[in-house]
Amino acid sequence: MPVPVEEVIDISKQYKSPLFTHLSLRIPSRGLIFVHGPNGSGKSTLLRILALMEPPDSGEILLMGRRVGRVRVRDYHIYSQFISYSFQEPKLLPLSVEENLSIPTKVSYKRRDELLERLDLSPLLKKKASKLSGGEKKRADITRAVMRETPLLIMDEPLAFLDPEYRGLVKELVLEEAGRRAVVVSATEPVREFEEGAVVELNTSDLRR
Numbered sequence: 001m002p003v004p005v006e007e008v009i010d011i012s013k014q015y016k017s018p019l020f021t022h023l024s025l026r027i028p029s030r031g032l033i034f035v036h037g038p039n040g041s042g043k044s045t046l047l048r049i050l051a052l053m054e055p056p057d058s059g060e061i062l063l064m065g066r067r068v069g070r071v072r073v074r075d076y077h078i079y080s081q082f083i084s085y086s087f088q089e090p091k092l093l094p095l096s097v098e099e100n101l102s103i104p105t106k107v108s109y110k111r112r113d114e115l116l117e118r119l120d121l122s123p124l125l126k127k128k129a130s131k132l133s134g135g136e137k138k139r140a141d142i143t144r145a146v147m148r149e150t151p152l153l154i155m156d157e158p159l160a161f162l163d164p165e166y167r168g169l170v171k172e173l174v175l176e177e178a179g180r181r182a183v184v185v186s187a188t189e190p191v192r193e194f195e196e197g198a199v200v201e202l203n204t205s206d207l208r209r
Contacts, residue, residue: 011059032178032197
């Protein structure tokens, strides 16, 4: 059996109360995993754990077949070559869009140029991030993550903040990426297109399919 890009084994996490307990998940080298559940069910927490930004309270994480413990901030660059992450609330530096997109490593510049045109960002390249609308920031954040050539792409609520015409484009983009690498996405509302992959229902912590 091929080694999965990432595997979490029997992980649990709680704050004031448990978010999920004894959750295990294998992320294959290609395909889509859709993390679904109501607000407060732990979707963003699980995605941050998968991105090694936050440790579980218990359990084990394997990345590219190797066990990963608690990751220190100064060492995160070692693991970021395997993982791209798009935040639920866009996190852009106080620079222009072009400058924000020039920072990441492992970039496919051909893919970046395609995304700039597809998501209508080319006219905004010189604009400061602080001057962008919520939807424009989201499209820039998605572009920054997708243009990186990493084995694993994680997108927290990729449809949030987007106008209807861009929601459809991003759905298509997610499915395209899932055809070439591992993609994990989350959403509070059901998304029919995303349910074609494996679905993790976090209100039950069960892998449904």
